[in-house]
Structures are given as structure tokens and as C-alpha cells.
Amino acid sequence: MSLRFRRRIKIIPGVHLNVSRSGISTSIGVRGASMTFGKRGTYTNVGVPGTGISWRNRVASPGNMQVAAGPTEAPKSDTPIIHHHLHWWKVALFFATMIVAGLTKSNAVIGFFWLTWFAYWGFIGVKLIIRLSQRSPS
Secondary structure, eight states: OOOOOEEEEEEETTEEEEEETTEEEEEEEETTEEEEEETTEEEEEEEETTTTEEEEEEEEOGGGOOOOOSOOOOOOOSSOOOOOOOOHHHHHHHHHHHHHHHHHTOHHHHHHHHHHHHHHHHHHHHHHHHHHHTSOOO
16 A cells, blocks of 8 residues: 545635645646646546546647757658647637536536537547548558
8 A cells, every 4th residue: 555645725716736746736627627737748637526437638748749949851651640739729618618607507507518518529539530440551
């Protein structure tokens, strides 16, 4: 058995500072949906409050952030490169709707928020699956 330490400090509503043995991170969001920024990367966290059901996905890791020193040529490859970018406006829209839904404290509004975002990400997932299935096998 190992000794664990974790402390969550509320800065302002929706923003928490997480302190543990491994370091410090920041979480932004409401109960059930948040983003965590720390030294191990950026994560989106989604869950159904009170059930223990949750999902966590890494958006970016510290090693993915590289600055080009000058013009470089990309290696030639037969396989197409698919870039997935999480645009700033998607994150801003997510947090804006999440905050508005949380402030209303209406189950109908919160349910609509979750339905809309699950439908959006479901659409993105189906689009990705179709794109990957259309790739020619090497």
C-alpha cells in the first residue's frame, strides 16, 4: 500500500487548483465536465455525477508542443497524415455553454447541454470512422 496525497483548492467557482505529491494542476469546469491542465498534459473529463461513470481523454501532452527552428521539409510518406486540432473556439463554446447550463440549475437545460455535446462528439466520431475506413490498406 502506498501513501497518497491530494488536495483540491477552490480558486473561484469552476476553477480548482489540484495539489498532489506528483505536482500541481488546474481544473476548469463544473461537476460532470471539466478540463485539467498539468505537467502531464491537458485532459478533458466528462462524467455522470453520482454514478461513478466517467471518461477522460488526453487533448495534448507536453511533448506535442514543439516550435520549429526554421523551414524544414516533412518526411515523404505514402500514408496520408490526418491532423486533429482542438480549436480554441470549441473549448470556449464548451465552457460557455457548460457554465450557462450549470447556472440555470434546470434539469431540462443541463440535459439539453449533454445531449447537444454528445451528439456533436458522436458526429465527429462517426466522421472519423468513415475517414479511416476510406483509407486504402497498405
